[in-house]
Amino acid sequence: MAVVFVLIALLVLAVLVTGNWYVWRRLFRDTTRGPGALRRAGAVVIVGGWALTIGALVAERAGAPFWLQQTLAWPGFLWLALALYLVLAVLAGELVRPVLRRVLERRARRTVPVREQAPTPIPAGTAPSPAAEAPDSSDGPDSPDAAESPGDPGAPNGLTDSAGPTDPSRRLFVSRVVGGAAAAAAVATVGYGTYGVLSGPKVKRVTVPLAKLPRAAHGYRIAVVSDIHLGPVLGRGFAQKVVDTINATQPDLIAVVGDLVDGSVKDLGPAAAPLAQLTARHGSFFVTGNHEYFSGAEQWVEEVRRLGLRPLENARTELPHFDLAGVNDLAGEDEGQGPDFARALGDRDRTRACVLLAHQPVQIHEAVDHGVDLQLSGHTHGGQLWPGNLVAASANPTLAGLDRYGDTQLYVSRGAGAWGPPTRVGAPSDITVIELASRQA
Template identity: 40%
Template sequence: MTASMFGFGRLSAEGKVGIASGVVFFSMLISRTLISEQVDKNTRASLFRIQFILFINSLLLLGSLHIWKRVVRRLCGTRAAPTFPQRCWRLVVLLFLILVHGSYFSMFFLVDRDPHWFSLLSFSCLGIYVILLFFLVVFGCLNRFRRLLSHSRATEDVVASGSTSQTVLALILTAILAVYGLVNAAQPPRVVDVEIPMEKLPESLSGLKLVLLSDIHLGPTIGYTKLQRIITMVNELDPDVVVIVGDLTDSQVTRLRSAAEPLGQIKVRLGSYFATGNHDYYTADVEGWFELLRSMGIQPLHNSHAKVFRPEQTQDWICLAGIDDLEARMLRYPGHGMDVEKALSGCSAESPIILLAHQPHAAKQALQQRPDISLVLSGHTHAGQLFPLTILAFLANPFFCGLYRVSEHTMVYVTPGTGYYGIPMRIASHSEITKIILKRA
């Protein structure tokens, strides 16, 4: 029985890679369903790394084939004896694509106190890849649309000649945006002041200063130096409370213990708290991070809550709760899974409730269960981080970025994140440290 009997042999290269991507993706889902919770964390982490690298690189290969066709074959032609400049161009593009495909290998194998040069280079190439692929696809769609409008030979010739100039334009636009994105992401996070009126807030807690961090993503492109700068800025704000709403890390504690050291320098009057994000579970080492955070004076809120009050007014307090990320249950992480009722069990109906929920979808679900929540703090979206991913992030989330009034008594704030994920670029978004002042409504 041969592949041609099923028509597989007649598929294009992109079609074959697409099928392979689907196979890898469904194998990930099946293994997540069947894997035993008794499997140790190192085995789980290794399995996830292998599957993730296979899946990501099979998807990247689809885009790489398209980029090679448009950027090499269209600009250099398919002559058997290319000129020296053409050979050099082919080599440059090939090296670029190799770096792109190596980016996620560096995420799992080149993580240390501060980013490795290969990690920074490969993830920068990945950002360039995303932008370039977007422009190539958009220009390709425009050309197809023009062909549909007219079937004349003259139009075909115009479209064919224009596609080369469009490829050059795509390269120029990509270069401009990539430089801007790299420079923008390298800047310190912006400090954004947000005043939130809150019903049921005791007079003694009016004016309480809460500093919100999220999506720091300690890992291949963010390490000790950037985290130290973030914590220095946080301490300059003189906060009453500091909260980290998920995606603190992209690797295990053993790899990032030294990179995380600045977290122990947070100066705060009433406490520091942490709730998990999806990437924290991808590390398969949530308990290790909980232990490290506790040793640094940061309390993990694992479907639990803490009472926030001033020492001189212990009878006036805020219920600050945190829930496990939505994906904890999907990943079958032992002992974890979003549980709003458990997190809020024991919260007084007379006290305001602030909930830490990493994903906006979790915020929406929590409010459907408990409409008495006063404020939900989320992250996850990165405000898109990198155009054109901004469009996908906006469409995929019920709350995208900023402050939302959900009802007369409830608000949601979504931070664009304090760091960035992998790619050291930000286009149409900025890193943020949010200073929230709570006011009595």
Template identity: 40%
Template sequence: MIAVLLAVVLVVVGGIHWYLWKRLVKDTTRTRRARVIGSVAVVVLALVIPATLALSRTLPHSRQAIVAWPGFLWLALMFYLLVTLLILEIPRLAIRLWQRRSNGSAPTPAPVTPSAATAQSATTAPTTQSTTTAQSAATAPSTPSSAAPPSDAAAQTAPSAAAPLSASGAQSAPSAPSAPSAPSAPSAPSAPSAPSAPSAPSAPSAPSVPSGLAAPSALSTPSLASLPTSPPAHAASSGHNGNVGNIPRGAGDISDESAFSAEAPPEPTFDAGRRLLLGRSLAVAAGVLSASAVGIGVYQAMSAPNLKRVPIRLAKLPASMDGFRIAVVSDIHLGPLLGRSHTERIVRMINSVDADLVAVVGDLVDGSVAELGAAAEPLQDLRGKHGSFFVTGNHEYFSGYQEWIDEVNSLGVRVLRNERVDVLGLDLAGVNDVSGEDVGDGPDFAKALDGRDAARPVVLLAHQPVQAHEAARHGVDLQLSGHTHGGQMVPFNLLVGLQQPIVAGLGNVGGTQVYVTRGAGFWGPPVRFGAPPDISIVELHGA
């Protein structure tokens, strides 16, 4: 059983430290040397926890504090680092999603249109007279009028060569590429090629070039710079699908559709620099918050408990007992970190209120009588008008319960072992802790409560709140308990609530009122964050 428990502890501790390594070392370091140093530190700290749990029970009592302080402080800091980093996963995810969305919605390059391509080509390769002449010759219909004298053809194309520049600096293209008509030419025997023909017509024969003009080049593949800045009006209205001007789709350098398509946006990325900055920022935030929580918790744990006044009404309470006060203290936890001075302070505080009765509801010690007998000795100075009483807690069964029962009785504090006593017409009962069942010393509610007068109120001392379920079946009016420490370190109280019906304060279980004190000490880490220690002064009143 111990081997299984040890294996579970190692797996849990190992998993937590792997997560801490990932967030505090891997996500925050850039150099190999820094990562190695951080990794070694995490491994050492992971081994500290099981070593502390083992050595704090096996070393001599005088030396246990040497390992208990650093080990339990790291246990508390580890817990809060884990909780804080898990909470910070929410903004981490939100920042990454926002960054990816921002990258995905970045402006995309504008599509390359024919006019834009014309402007770009015009700036790098200006249009020449030979290019304009070649376009005019290529678009002219093959009729007898196309055999006009070279001088007339040059005159017709000359304005294109002298066309003014557009606002962007590119030379404006002619508005219509149709061929000039000769006045003396007879009607064309055959119709010119329809501009809306779906198939590309064969390129016409190049006309003779007069001397003095440069020969046109690559008539079959006109330059992109020679295209008009916008398609002709008749081409747009007649639905030339895919044709730019009079250039058929698939002709020349503009046949590739990729020339007109937008460049695909880059894949959203979260670059390494931003990832490193985010990791370091969240690690610093987690470290500051966790260290602050542990620091505040240590201060509260080592400070004097709060004195809490808790009024409770009991329907059966005799009028003569109205205002009866019970000083309730639990979980003193004398051990390697809390000693005699801790007990003396508690006794001094209880005596200062002059209570009618004192109830110590378990978990007095974490060690043997030989180790902690001197630390518990101040309990003999407790003053209660109607006595001081004690019931066992689970930690007594880890520390030699029979020896402690005898020791506490010898200090003048009566141990109620599944029994009850009469106090001014009130039945005060006490049962052993449920942990005693493992050693044959468990609670016996029937022995403690059977045969009593049901008209009398009964107050039960039971270490764990979960025992209230059985108490309710026996008609208990009020149960006083401890054990939970109020969770000791928030948000651990949420886990405690899964096991115990009440974590702290006054509640009701099956018709039985249950009051749970947070306790005056601590177990394990010397930290009480969000659950300060207390000594409760319960005042009984009639309904």
């Protein structure tokens, strides 16, 4: 097992080193003439960015002073997202590069050559001089002077009309255009994705019909929020946005389905304080996610209880028209606090509708076995950063949205916040208002 781990670690390291060398080559080496300050600056940026990322991850896991976590988290986690999209943008540029070269070559061929001066008439009987017969080759297209000459002012980057397919100036021009566009696209993507997270989650509304739901409960609204991820980046201000958004929907019940925090109660207690303002007719409920077990789950369970939320630790409560149950996250198994479906659901009246709060979608199979009508989950972030959705979809039965497994329905929220980079691409954050519908209505 140790050998497999080492081999995987070496493979990941090799991929990272190769990818970053490739980005440096395309953005800095290929866009400059020879070694210089810009190439060295590019190497410093890339190496420094990864140093900040590793520092941020280590500081968070090691419980470093919170000010240090905050100092490292912003630049370190943003670099993680930027590095991903720099690689993808540079790879996409490989498709554009040959097309741009061909366009420039065809343009050069179609351009009318520069007019030559008319030859000086040679008196009859006089032999032409060798200089008149052989043109000076020092200004040919392959010479250094030709590559640097201003040439036709209408040609890009001062290219001469006679420049060949391998002209150094043309290669440099193409590299600068493609590299600049790739860098701009990556920065714009990360910037837009970060703005989307920091501006707060949007509300989604989904109607879910339940066969066992009585007519009196038709239209019952459950506000589902998951994966807020309060931590060194997303703090009290973000928590306040989430709370205000939830309260504005005026739900009957609020379900916080895990991954509330990334850090200790000591560091993040003030950030979580706005949760005390959550308001719903039948109260607010909470179940643990895997990140709670990285952050001191027992302390956080007590803290959310103090804030007015009711933790459902493998427990169930009977509401007027249906049962609401909750199970611990799978990560709690290492601490002897894993999910216990029998305890939460074993003795319930199966003629009543049941809604289950469970952080991870993979817990749906146990929910089906216990006759749950609807499971509410999070955990996936919808992939968070495209193409991460491809990986997340392979690890979860449902990536996001409403799905059905036998007689049990599963709804997976993309989550309100973000882990690591405060950035989402192709997976916008959400708070979902589930409106239960009775088939008897």
